[in-house]
Amino acid sequence: MTLELEKVSRAVHGVPHISDVSLRLERGSLNVLLGATLSGKTSLMRLMAGLDAPTSGRVLADGRDVTGLSVKKRSVAMVYQQFINYPALSVYENIASPLRVAGLPRAEIEARVVEAARLLKLEPYLQRRPLEMSGGQQQRCAIARALVKRADLVLLDEPLANLDYKLREELREELPRIFASTGAVFVYATTEPTEALLLGGNTATLREGALTQFGPTAGVYRHPHDLATARVFSDPPLxxxxxxxxxxxxxxxxxxxxxxxxxxxxxxxxxxxxxxxxxxxxxxxxxxxxxxxxxxxxxxxxxxxxxxxxxxxxxxxxxxxxxxxxxxxxxxxxxxxxxxxxxxxxxxxxxxxxxxxxxxxxxxxxxxxxxxxx
Amino acid sequence: MASITLDHLAHAYRPDPRGPQDYQLKEINHVWRQGGAYALLGPSGCGKTTLLNIISGLVTPTTGRILFDGRDVTHLPTEARNIAQVFQFPVVYDTMTVRENLAFPLKNRHVPRADIVRRVEEIASRLDLSAVLDRKAQNLTADAKQKISLGRGLVRADVAAILFDEPLTVIDPHLKWQLRSSLKELHRALDLTMIYVTHDQTEALTFADTVVVMHDGSVVQTGSPEELFLRPAHTFVGHFIGSPGMNVLPAEVRGRTAYIEGIAIALPCAYPALPAGARIELGVRPEFAQLARAGSGLPVKVRRIDDLGRTRIARIEIAGHAAAATVPEGLSIEGDAAGLKLDPAQIHIYADGALVAGEGGV
Amino acid sequence: MEKPINNRAWLLVAPVFLIVAFSAILPIMTVVNYSVQDTFGNNQFFWNGLGWFQELLDPSTELGGRFFAALWRNLAFSAIILAIEVPLGILVALSMPREGWKVAATLVVMALPLLIPWNVVGTIWQVFARADIGLLGYGLNWLGIDYNYTGDTLSAWITIVVMDVWHWTSLVALLCYAGLKSIPDAYYQAARIDGASRWAIFTTIQLPKMKRVLLIAVLLRFMDSFMIYTEPFVLTGGGPGNATTFLSIDLVKLALGQFDLGKAAAMSLVYNLIVLAVCWVFYTVMTNTGSERADRGEPA
The missing domain is CATH 2.40.50.140 (Nucleic acid-binding proteins)
Incomplete structure (x- = not known):
């Protein structure tokens, strides 16, 4: 799927949260949303997912207008900063849950769960409960659940922020490989310039709800078009x-x-x-x-x-x-x-x-x- | 002002610990010097927060004593210990202004009014909070709130030590830089003992003069950032400090040569006293391992090169073992075959994870 | 969470509108209709305009006098039980255990009075407080205290108030307990480090964090006590004399006892308006404290 935002804006009670954002995210691409807290990363993701409707502008999926379409009718998966799993279910059942809802045949579920578990190195833990694992493994489980759906759009909202530094490093290294193995559009929000560079792909820099630049990550880092982008994309500060x-x-x-x-x-x-x-x-x-x-x-x-x-x-x-x-x-x-x-x-x-x-x-x-x- | 001594301190969460596996915190002896800047570094569950809570008096240790300037405070409650603490998530009194927040600890201790006013103004100007003194604390940004929590500790003239529990967790990257440097300036100006708990090696190394690395309930190394970086006493420290961490590769040592699956690597010194039967490993940091053209140095296979903006890191394989190396400026590699050059002075040998001192080095 | 607009949603809401129309709007219109007419029975009605309302709101008339007396009784009752139940509820919540098996045990015990039907509560206390056979009534008299809720106004009021406190303090306490549980431990630790006294911890941390649940508790208890009917009806029947005749009891006497449909309809409308007005005030206060939080982008 190609996801396209056309001059999308959203205001809540007259306060602009997203201002005039146009973006085209290609099939199979990894796209980083880079910006400080409250710069509009989460708001933009909610618009992409269809959790919120834009005040103006259009959202197109493969050229088809999906602006008013509810999130349930879109093919979207989301991973949050908090590790969100079903505490009472085993890791296997957690990963299988979206497939059970979709009513897939047993053999198909089994095959997909095993594949996702292998990709995220969760195979030894399939029978455990999420809370019996480390934070890193819990988040792997949440990511596996998002991938197993084979959604067209996978949104990750600062997925590593609650992890220890080293676990973050480890998972960050694996993510590009994991993403590359599926054909979905990935959108990854972060506040950290280093994280964007490590993930590669494309980067969109956000400041006060507006898109300042979008392009290949290394290109945006080396050739920021304006001061705002250069500031957002510098750590230590510019x-x-x-x-x-x-x-x-x-x-x-x-x-x-x-x-x-x-x-x-x-x-x-x-x-x-x-x-x-x-x-x-x-x-x-x-x-x-x-x-x-x-x-x-x-x-x-x-x-x-x-x-x-x-x-x-x-x-x-x-x-x-x-x-x-x-x-x-x-x-x-x-x-x-x-x-x-x-x-x-x-x-x-x-x-x-x-x-x-x-x-x-x-x-x-x-x-x-x-x-x-x- | 105080030095803090941990004397045979250990803690178990269950009341009847049977063996070492029941201890959250294994026996530790350590002295935090008056005026020192310390970091307590380790992954989640390594016991660092338990240790912090023992120092602040929220947890009473199972065995051992804790001394402030030689005085036993093991069983004294928090409020009697003259310590201040900054928590992971900002703690401010929502209904009060910034000024009232800062005055709160002094008011509770019945300090004369005039002194409170003077002290609050002084600390506020130190923390750049003067402009917001009369605003409600709950409406400020996360970094300002963290400064208020810190300020509530600093206003007290009697404070012996300030404890930080991952204080930058909720702060944006560019503000982290500012807050960190103001912390360091404060430490220098005020001659206070500061103990900073974190899992983030950058925060620990940049803040502290002495870093205590913890793993699995015990201290694995105590040293300056430089020592931890150049001579990690344990493979865990090598892995945990540095980004990416140290390359640790299984090796065989004979004389002044190490062999990784048959590939010979020259060592700076000899290791005649390696314990028999131990797991021998060679450790070298990616910073001291430079990628080169194929044919020079050790033969390696390049899996991927990460462009981090100011540096490039190569993910490589040495005889099938994953490792990381620095890519020098201007080098471009065609295909996946390349060479690797190691700085011999920076190669360490570990036996069962512990650093082994070499002999006859230069 | 805001959702995309979808017009088909109205279809799903339509049955509810129909039910509400039949169950609420039609009866209310009937009451409005009665309130502007007079009847002498036999289903004969005469137009009376706003006559009943004028009489009702004029304390010098018989109807007005009785209405205002009952209204003051209601307000006094609500004020008294709020003044007791809110502080008592907070106190109970503060002393409830925070962890371990005791939590579950306490919660069950606390919830018990809330599960008993109103008329049963009234009956329990009616028996319990009787001066001849009730444990409480007999006991008090045996101690030499002159206590008789059927004959003495003060005894009747005390009994009703104690009964309400017994029945409903748990609700306030449980709400406050939920509010207290949501305060992170770091706040208490910080307060200890800052040398705060128990009272200072209460006023600077616990009370501000409980503000929202307290508002809900006060609203619920006010509405409930302002509309109280069953328990005093069972216990005292509104007596002695009219000492515990609250608005709702008076309304029933007027409508079913004397069959003054017009007067009763006017009274019930005014009663209803008062309840709505109080609700609106609370709703405004609560949404305002809510939006303050939302503006700062803080999780609730």
Whole structure:
């Protein structure tokens, strides 16, 4: 099935929950809805499922208008953040339950349940009750139940959010393979950019009920069309600085100017916003700081360290930039290796104009789109 | 202000524990230094929450003692222990304003009015809550509510330790970064003992100076984030810390060479004292295992390459065993045959899961 | 949960509309019809306009006097039982066990009075409180307390109030218990850490979290007590004198005893309007506290 949303909006008591979303989800595709809490992920899924009707716009399944069709008449399965299983039934009966409702012959049920259990590695637990298993297995059982129906549309609303970090990692690794083995349209909601990248497929970024971008996941990550998308799709948060271009030179609001290069090379003069991801910031010892180099290839600004977080192999450095023009949230750099800094230490933050995301005054992507790979 | 000592502490949920299998928490001896930032890391059901509840006084241990600055508090109730706690889901008093919420613990302790006002203002400005002081607490966002819970602990001048029970569970990723760094700044500014319970290794490692890793009711390793990352004392720690976790492969060790199904790997040192009959494994982190062109390094089969944006992780097979490796920038692999280069200094040998020290290393 | 609109749903609702029309709307229209007419029996009716209503709402007339006396009795009765049952119910709920086999046992014991039919409750207490053979009545008199609910107004009121409290406090307690059970343990732990007293825990955590169920409890108990009929009818028959003649009892006396259909119809309409008005007030209050929650996107 192809699922298409045509300029879909929904308001509740006059408050817009979803604004003018158009999306086309292809058969057999995995689609991630990425956005913060209350950005409209769940509302959009409910519209796709037919649990809610849109205030305006149409929902098409294989080109057929299904806007007013109730959820029971659509071929939809859903997995929630909470592990929802029938506590009194065995895992086998849990997985079989949608098939029993559909009145399938016994042999067919058996075959499908065994297949789903094998796919989700639940075979050893088929005779257990859900509550006798770990959280990860309980959620596997819920996913198996959703898959066994062979629904055309499978919606997963933050299915891993309630799991331990490691269990999450394990299941996340298997999910793309599991999804690929069926022909359904998968929609997967998450708040975590890393999760979207790991799952691959396509990603739709949502902000305040509006779709900001939709495309192949890696493409959306590397080439966000606007500032909102870049912010939603950055973890650690995107570093945001203001800059002005005039007479072939670019001046950061905090003072330093360099020759216009990289993304700045062929944009008109004016005010811009620079977005830099944490791993593109380098940090140099503040003692080495002198007057800004006249024609340095890299941007350079002064900052003071607020906190250094060590993850074992890497260091996240939280800094406050000197002067104006940097987001109040400050800067975060991801540095390889273990680096210790005293709080308050003066450092130089350096980044390459070739590794930036450039946005104009309206927040739209500006300049030649460079491949800011890696 | 206090150091917290766990002295032969153990806990069983059934009143008549018969053997080790009845213990939720196996015997533990540990000292939480005054002013330290600690994390208690482990999967669900490893006993970390039980331990936290013993420290806060909600659970009385079956055996052993707990000392605050040398004073035995094992049987003291929570309210007599000078601890504060931030829970997984925000706990605020719905009917009160933020100001009343913050003043609540002081009011209950009959602190003079003027002191309450001063203290509340001070803590509110530290937590960036000054602007919302007179709003109803129930209408605020989850992260503001967590700050209020924390603030209720911080206002008390007598607080010895602050306990965090997975406090970022309901917080959105980009706010997690802010909240985490403000926690760390607070810790530095206030010289408080902080114990942070979580299953999330990133939260544990970034927050704590010392991480206590728990598994199955006992402590498997205590150390700095760096130690846990570079020298995991147990394969469990190697697996649990790091994303993806350490590759653990069954091996045979002879002299300074390990063999994985016959594939030879040079080791930095010798292991003459490996216990006989033990399960021997080789551990190496994906960060120290780099994918290379076929023909160089160990022969491996590439199953999949995950593009994580800033790095790429290859899922590979070494002689049929699954493993993960880093893909260097610019490398592209055709087909599924590739090579693997290991950093010899970062290869560890484990016997029955426990790290074995090598001899004659450099 | 909102669902897509489907016009066929009306077909399914139609039978209900028909039944309601026959069982409620037609009888009410009959009552409205009676309320504007006078009759001397023999099925002869005379147009009386709003005469009955004017008389009813004027306390100086015989009808008005009796109506207002009964209305005040009703209001006083509701106020007294609410003032007793709500705090008592909360107290019982607070002292109920939270886990273990005791929970089931307590719930069964608590539910018992609720399962007894109204007239049986009245009969039980009528016998139990009799001064000559009832355990309670005889016992009190033996102790030297002058107690006789058939002759003494105060005794009659106390008996009815105690009977209602015995019968219905369980309902309030069970509702409050459900409210208390929904409070996560973390709240109690936080309160202990914050050094809150038992009273502070009650006012800052338990009471706010019980607000919604308490509103429902108060509404149910008010409506029920305001329409009370069977138990006082069985116990005292409205006496001594008119001391326990509540609106519903008076209505029956008027309609069936004196066969003043017009007066009774007017009275029952006004009675009905009062009940509806109170219901509406409660409904508004409850939906308002409900929507506050929904606006914040919090699960209920």
């Amino acid at each position: 570093n945001v600085l203001r800059a002005t271009k005039a007479a072939g030179r670019v001046r950061l609001a905090s003072g330093d100017a360099i020759a216009a290069a990289g993304a700045f090379a062929d944009v008109p003069d004016g005010a811009y916003t620079i977005g830099v991801r944490a791993h593109h910031l380098r940090v140099e010892d503040g003692a080495a700081y002198e007057a800004p180099p006249a024609d340095g290839a890299a941007f350079r600004l002064r900052a003071s360290v607020s906190v250094a977080e060590i993850t074992g192999s890497e260091t996240f450095l939280h800094m406050v930039a000197a002067g104006e023009g940097v987001d109040a949230a400050g800067l975060i750099a991801l540095l390889p290796g273990i680096r210790t800094y005293e709080p308050g230490a003066a450092v130089d933050v350096v980044f390459d104009p070739g590794h930036i995301l450039l946005f104009d005054a309206t927040g739209a992507r500006a300049g030649r789109v460079l491949d800011v790979a890696a």
